[in-house]
Amino acid sequence: MTENELKTKTKSIAIAVGKLCEKLISNKINNTYSGQILRSSASIGANYRAACRAKSMKDFINKLRIVEEEADETLYFLELLAAFNEEYKGELRTIYRQTESVLKIIVASIRTSIKKLENNDRKINQKGNQRSDSKE
Numbered sequence: 001m002t003e004n005e006l007k008t009k010t011k012s013i014a015i016a017v018g019k020l021c022e023k024l025i026s027n028k029i030n031n032t033y034s035g036q037i038l039r040s041s042a043s044i045g046a047n048y049r050a051a052c053r054a055k056s057m058k059d060f061i062n063k064l065r066i067v068e069e070e071a072d073e074t075l076y077f078l079e080l081l082a083a084f085n086e087e088y089k090g091e092l093r094t095i096y097r098q099t100e101s102v103l104k105i106i107v108a109s110i111r112t113s114i115k116k117l118e119n120n121d122r123k124i125n126q127k128g129n130q131r132s133d134s135k136e
Contacts, residue, residue: 001105003052009102010045010067016095017041017074020081020088029084037077043070044102057117064110071103 001009018041021034044067051063075096082092 006102006105007045007049007052009098010048013074013095013098013102014038014042014045016091016098020091020095023088024081024085030081033077033080033084037074037081040070040073040077041099044074044099048106057113057120061110061113061117064106064113067106068103068110071099071106074099075103 017037021030021038024030024034047063047066047070051060051067054060054063078092078096078099082089082096085092
């Protein structure tokens with residue numbers, strides 16, 4: 001999945017959550033959970049966009065970890081809303097699957113990025129060791 005496709009997908013999750021929350025009956029539980037899921041679902045896309053502008057690989061990984069946390073939090077609140085809103089379980093399940101899909105991509109990206117960072121660090125260390133060996 002390309003960067004732009006993932007940006008679109010994360011934005012569509014936030015929009016779907018927003019549209020769903022507008023439909024929910026206003027009560028203490030729905031209002032509390034809706035407020036939280038509106039923030040966490042929007043934060044997925046916002047933090048992914050920030051990750052795309054990262055200044056370094058470490059910065060990129062750290063920002064993706066925030067995306068991971070926000071996606072996981074969104075899943076949790078989708079589960080809670082489903083427990084109290086039987087009539088919207090199908091819609092909640094669809095959003096859940098979309099969010100879960102993004103979460104899997106983000107986790108895989110974090111793992112890949114960590115491996116790249118470790119490989120780069122190893123190469124730098126090897127070059128440094130070769131230089132100090134040649135001085136002796």
